[in-house]
Amino acid sequence: MAGLTLKSVRKAFGTVAVIHGIDLAIADGEFIVFVGPSGCGKSTLLRIIAGLEDVSSGEIAIDALDVTRLPASDRGLAMVFQSYALYPHMTVYQNMAFALENMGLARAEIDARVRRAATMLRLTDYLARKPKALSGGQRQRVAIGRAIVRDPKIFLFDEPLSNLDAELRVATRKELAALHAEIGGTMIYVTHDQVEAMTMADRIVVLRGGRIEQVGTPLELYNRPDNLFVAGFIGSPRMNLLPAQVVSPGLARIGEAGQPVKVATGSLAAGASATVGVRPEHIALAEGPADLALSIDLVEQLGGETYFYASAPGLPQITVRQNGQVPRERGEALCVRFEPAHLHLFDAEGHAVRPGG
Structure with missing residues (x-):
């Protein structure tokens, strides 16, 4: 060889x-x-x-x-x-x-x-x-x-x-x-x-x-x-890529109605346009305060896991994956939280922003 x-x-x-x-x-x-x-x-x-x-x-x-x-x-x-x-x-x-x-x-x-x-x-x-x-x-x-x-x-x-x-x-x-x-x-x-x-x-x-x-x-x-x-391109279902804006060092707001979330912002200045990436399995359902409020468009029950396809004004459709069977219906509200350790930030040119970068 x-x-x-x-x-x-x-x-x-x-x-x-x-x-x-x-x-x-x-x-x-x-x-x-x-x-x-x-x-x-x-x-x-x-x-x-x-x-x-x-x-x-x-x-x-x-x-x-x-x-x-x-x-x-x-x-x-x-x-x-x-x-x-x-x-x-x-x-x-x-x-x-x-x-x-x-x-x-x-x-x-x-x-x-x-x-x-x-x-x-x-x-x-x-x-x-x-x-x-x-x-x-x-x-x-x-x-x-x-x-x-x-x-x-x-x-x-x-x-x-x-x-x-x-x-x-x-x-x-x-x-x-x-x-x-x-x-x-x-x-x-x-x-x-x-x-x-x-x-x-x-x-x-x-x-x-x-x-x-x-x-x-x-x-x-x-x-x-x-x-x-x-x-x-890598990952199935694909990563959610959501428009965002840097609020301050270490904080970015997703869309217009979301709460600021913790994410490495590197050298990006406040007000800079960016994209937050989050995998469907890294989105948690929120019982209390939420990072984002969504409306369910479609539910897929696969037995071992549940997929929600949900939307919010000004954002592309968001895919949420949950383990097991989670009973929800189309049209219901879906409040979600993002896990900071699993968030990705990309600058306006589409390049990944790394911690300390």
Whole structure:
């Protein structure tokens, strides 16, 4: 396995720049997830790493070896595509063995590799079948198996679960995480689904407009987002982002009718516009004095937890999550308190304000 380094990688199609100077170091054995909205450049960046797209400028190194101009076939990587890309006229065994045959490996070595991967992916009973006789999840496992048998330096996954239904996506996601734990390979995984990113990654790379917004572990991004984009993108349901104004050092007022709440205001002066971020699970129901009075628009009872979607004049709809079953109705008043330790403040440019900053 191997590590990967990107230095000032840029990509333009004609006059349209899509990747703007990416710098990134991926350690040997890491599971890295590129996440971001459609059009953010994550798949293009993966294809550049794979050698399927040329860079306009910059450098790509695998284990300190410059591979920037090296053809895809010589980089020692394996890519799993969204569309599976299986040969329909070949059996599962033949699909998994094909690349090894082209590499000129001995028949015994090919058989050993294919059967080892089939056992790992629970495909042993399907080796004689053709792709049309498999389910979507089984086809995806064959595509992954075809990558495993090549023993690549790095595995590349381009939204491999997007064609699966919701239940199968969850199951396959767990299988991929278990696979990484078993083989310990370096894996780079592209998705637009931040839940996939949160549950699978050692580190997440959040992309927007061809630029990196933040890199960190799932909990680092969840607990300490660098900006409004990351705060709103990471987490499900998303963080509540509420307009606010600094009242004095350490105090900000949410909206027009809320009480001042304690939050780190850094160097922001009184009167400065800001945004307060608070996760749905960090909003408490108030029996006495409240930070904010809301009106319930919708209640979702999920058994183990309750979601309230509530509003107040001049504020976007606020999501409140409570453990257990909390009996409330649409139209009722909902008085809430915010936990100061879990509040986030962002300045007018959308940058996170840190304590002492």
